[in-house]
Amino acid sequence: MRTAAVWLIALVILGVVASGCIGGEEANTSKVDVQLSGDFTKDVLEIGKVLEQNGVKEVKFSAWGSGDPNSVMRVYGIVEAARRINKIWADNGIDVKITITETHYVASFQDAYEEYLSKQPLGQAGDFFVNSYAFLPTLADEGYILEITDYATAYQSVIDDFYPSLIEASKFKGKLYGLPQDTEARPLYIRKDVAQKIGFDLTDLDEKVKNGEFTWSDVYYWAKKAKEEGAAEWGLIHRKGSAHPDLIQFIFAFGGKLYNPNNGKLVLDVPAVYKWLYVEWKFARDGLLPEDIMSWDWAKQIHPAVVEGRTLFDIGGTWYWTEWQTKQYYAKDGTPRGLKPEEVKEWFYYTLFPAGEKGGEPVTLSQPFVWMINSKAGQLNPKYDELKDVYHKLAFLMIIKASDPDINAIHSVISSHLPVRKAAAELIKDEKWLNDLKSLNIDLDEKVKDNIREIVQATVHPINAQFLADVSYMLEYTHLAPAHPKYPALADIFKEAVDKTLRGEMTPEEAVNYIIQKVKADPELAQNVEIQGEVPKDWKFPQE
Amino acid sequence: MKDVETRPKRYERVIILALLLASLPLILGFSLLTISSLSTNMVTNLDPDSFHSTLENWINLFKGKIATTGGIRVNIWRITLNTLVVALGVAGVVTGISALAGYSLSRIDFRGRKILMVLLLILHAFPGVALIVGVYLLYRLTFPQSHDLVGLYSFIYVILARAALEIPMSIWLMKGFFDTIPWEFEWSGIIDGASRITVWRKIMLPLIKPGVLAVALFAFLAGWQDIIYVRTFLIHPTLATFIEANIEAEYSHMPLIAAAGTVYLLPTIIFFITAQQLLLQSYSGGIKG
Incomplete structure (x- = not known):
């Protein structure tokens, strides 16, 4: 019996020690560094030369995205960025190329986020991850995505072309962790x-x-x-x-x-x-809105x-x-x-x-979507420990390239999301460019062209482009849902309260009290939610 | 005069009707899923007007298009193959181990046999979800350093982990089958000089073939249908995880997902139809000698 107890204790201690070892900080062994200058071609060439000197001929990356079927440029933007960088290298005689090994795209962005959360620690998540800004704080806090504040400093002119509110949405504790990919308004x-x-x-x-x-x-x-x-x-x-x-x-x-x-x-x-x-x-x-909607x-x-x-x-x-x-x-x-x-x-x-x-x-x-870079980006490539910084900077340059106005404008037109860059907003007003897009007479990866052909045929139309131009002003009035880890739990309670109110199971006042009770009943929510104000007396709707 | 007890016919009809009514929701659900996969929109009620026939969903599914105009292609054959590998792997491991262990527990009186049998029952009582944290810790501890091995490792791990959940019950099932075989069959083999393992392989296994097939079938379906373990441990998608990730009620073209769901259901339906007799034998705990 005593022997069994000793074995059990030893096993528990081993388990605790082992779990402590998991997810520990990785030693920083990066040896080769490249300074970004802000001149895109020069930086790409510099990185290409360093990779070539280190015997790296192929850099493998993968891109993960999610959303509606028309928003596939969220991953194909990365494919196109790789093609454009490869062209720069090829034109300058550098024998290195980027290969996008996987474009993983699913409908549910929550599912994609959960999959990233579970696979990132194992080194199995995509190198590029595009998802809602709402998940950015958690991913940044966990160290699952790369901080790009310093890299972005060299590319301030590009950053300045993004709408400022969207850049703010890509930050966590004042540091930049991604570049806006798209946004929308809700008319x-x-x-x-x-x-x-x-x-x-x-x-x-x-x-x-x-x-x-x-x-x-x-x-x-x-x-x-x-x-x-x-x-x-x-x-x-x-x-x-x-x-x-x-x-x-x-x-x-x-x-x-x-x-x-x-x-x-x-x-x-x-x-x-x-x-x-x-x-x-x-x-x-009053029967104006379905009570079971x-x-x-x-x-x-x-x-x-x-x-x-x-x-x-x-x-x-x-x-x-x-x-x-x-x-x-x-x-x-x-x-x-x-x-x-x-x-x-x-x-x-x-x-x-x-x-x-x-x-x-x-x-x-x-609810802007943001291009984020895996903090382990490039890890499947040769000499990762030595060239880690180079791979990370190359990944950053890829999202800079994927944010090119034409790539962003294509995404906006075919998915009816709003452009995130002012230059892209200008481009969608250009009738010639629209016609070229309609006939796919544009500088774009052939595979990407093939895959978006049907969407382009169905969506590229001057009326749609005009709509996007017309609604762009709405961004001046936009609000963002809180990027707070407990917000989904609060949103669930709101949803229940709305449903009960619509069905007539609760009066508005009862529904508000229901929300308060539910918030207070959940210790984590109670800690994270501040209850302000009271139910207004004598408030009338509709008003005269 | 008949030599077996028969039930009055009037009750038979009532029982059949009751069983039919009890299975009606399932039959209806499966039928609506299949019909929807052949329609431009989901058929979620019995209104014939909501059915607009098309083969587009099936064509898109086999082309790997996850939406009618969506630009992303997935290799649905590869996903089906992944599912098949997991299911066959689980079936193989479970059948092999439980056939050996069931024989030992049935025939050999070794030390700790009774405790082991009780422990197996206790193990079966643990749901897979309850064990997942511990199983994940082990997964992380044994995770390979080399990225080239990760895919293979995740397949092996998910097969072993999923099989482990099935093995306790399967051992009991196999023991039940071995218990029904008279000792004399083995004795004759042993007297002729055959080893235990030869007796097991050449005499006992052929005699309990329906039991082996039933256990393999259950294990196959467990592997085919699993989502929690596959989602947690397998790097590659299976049909279950593919469908789950693409059921986003607002964006998904649901009839296409219905087509994927129908593919996912096929093995279950085929196996249950073709192996009904076998399953009844295994549920009753053995075969006639």
């Missing part, structure tokens, strides 16, 4: 045909929204009129789920906040959350209701614009089909998410 879409039936004049509506003259009370008024006059089955359709943070726009529209930068805590802004839930409750009770099917209910004109308003995203063209949601003629660009233009008006109350600010919400 309020209005069916023009339904509006016309009820005498809703849309002329200069976006200006009225910008000025805070057109608020959610007006949305309610017109939604009710559309329903009562039989012009549409619903007044409003909106998105669902907690991973998609669309509905928190209400919090910002009612002047609330979700994050306190001073103490790094999430904020439960009780008055703003109450007003949000009240609006949802009122719309549902949080469990509606995207492809069979939500999108068809919008594209078939069964609602006046829809809270959506910029990517809807091409999604409605590439997916077969419209089935009024019998066989489901995608919309034509002309139909989307003719049927939909778009504006910012209106202010909650008169005089307030309209808002929109963005």
Whole structure:
């Protein structure tokens, strides 16, 4: 018995020691260094020469991305960057080339993140990882992604061309950990045909929204009129789920906040959350918004209701614009089909998410995607310990190249995401460039061309480019969902509360108390969430 | 007069009806999945108007396109092969070990035999999820330094780890089969000078062939269907992880995922249809001698 106990204790100690050894700091054995000058060609050549001198003829990298099927440039941008760098080396007689060994792309960005989390410590994650900025703080904190602040200093002119708010979203504790890849806005879409039936004049509506003259009370008024006059089955359709943070726009529209930068805590802004839930409750009770919308099917209910004109308003995203063209949601003629660009233009008006109350600010919400570099980037390549710094700088230059205005503009046009660089925003207005893209008469990797051909055919159209140009201004009003590790848990509670409110299981006040109770019941959430304010008394909706 | 007890016919119909009703949700679910894979949109109710026939989903699946206009290609054959390797590996390991261990427990009275049998039952009581932290620690401890070996290592590890979960129950099943074989069969072999292992291989295994096949079948399905271990330990995707990563209700073209789901279900359906009799024998714990 005693022997068994000794063995058991020895095993436990061994286990503890072994687990302590796992994930330990790696010794910094990098010996070869290259200084980045900010001159891209010069830096690429310098790195190429160093690799050549060290006998490296092939550098292998892999790219991981995720998202909707039209957003594949998130990984093909890296493939194209490799081709462009290879060309520089080949033109200058340097016998080195980059090979992208894997382009791993899945639909679910949460799944991709979890896979990266589990495989990065084992050295099996992609060298490039494009995902939501919301995951960046955790990855940076864990040391799973490369800090590029110093590298970026040499490329300040490129950094300056990105929209500043997006660069800020790519930082953690003031340090840069990635470059923005895309972003979006979430417009309020209005069916023009339904509006016309009820005498809703849309002329200069976006200006009225910008000025805070057109608020959610007006949305309610017109939604009710559309329903009562039989012009549409619903007044409003909106998105669902907690991973998609669309509905928190209400919090910002009612002047609330979700994050306190001073103490790094999430904020439960009780008055703003109450007003949000009240609006949802009122719309549902008056039959303007389906009370079970949080469990509606995207492809069979939500999108068809919008594209078939069964609602006046829809809270959506910029990517809807091409999604409605590439997916077969419209089935009024019998066989489901995608919309034509002309139909989307003719049927939909778009504006910012209106202010909650008169005089307030309209808002929109963005969830930028960021190109991040694995902190072990290049580890599968020869002499990694000696050339680690060189591989990392090459990886950085690759995301600089992948951010070229034309690559970013292609992604924007085919996926209806907003450009992250001003130069890309200019390019999408260029009709000749658009025509060249339509015929794929552009300088792009042949394999990439083949793989995006169908998407290009379905999406590249002057109407779509014009839409992107028109909605770009919305970024000036954008808010970001908090990049806080506990935000998903809070978002889940919001989702439950919205669902219960819509179904009439709770009044808005009960739903707010429910959120407070749930937050307090979870010790981690309670520590990370600051509850501010009280349920406002005598607040009315709709307002006069 | 019949020499076996028979049940009154009137009850038989009631039982068949009850069983049919009990299986209806499953049959309906599988049918809707298969029908959806042949439609432009998901058929989630019994409304015939929602069915619009197309073979596009299957064509796209075999081309490795994960969306109708999506630009990413995946090698679905490679993914299916990965799944097959894991399933066959688990089946091989489980069958081999449990056939040997089941024979020993059935025939040899060695020291600690009873404790071992009890321990096996206790091991079976542990769900795989409960063990995963420890299994992961071992995975990290034995993880190869050479990147060239990582792929192979992850296959071997996931096969062994998944097989370990199946082995305790399989040993009990095999022991049950060996218990039904009369001693005389072995004695004759041993008297003729055959070793234990020869007796096991040449006399006993052929006699319990249905049992071996049943255990192999269960193990194969366990490997084919596994997602938690495969997702945690295997570097390459299998059908389960591929489907999971691409079921993003908003972005995915769900009928295409339904086609992948149908492929994923095929072995299960084929095996259960073709091996019903075998499974009934194994559930009853043995065969007639």
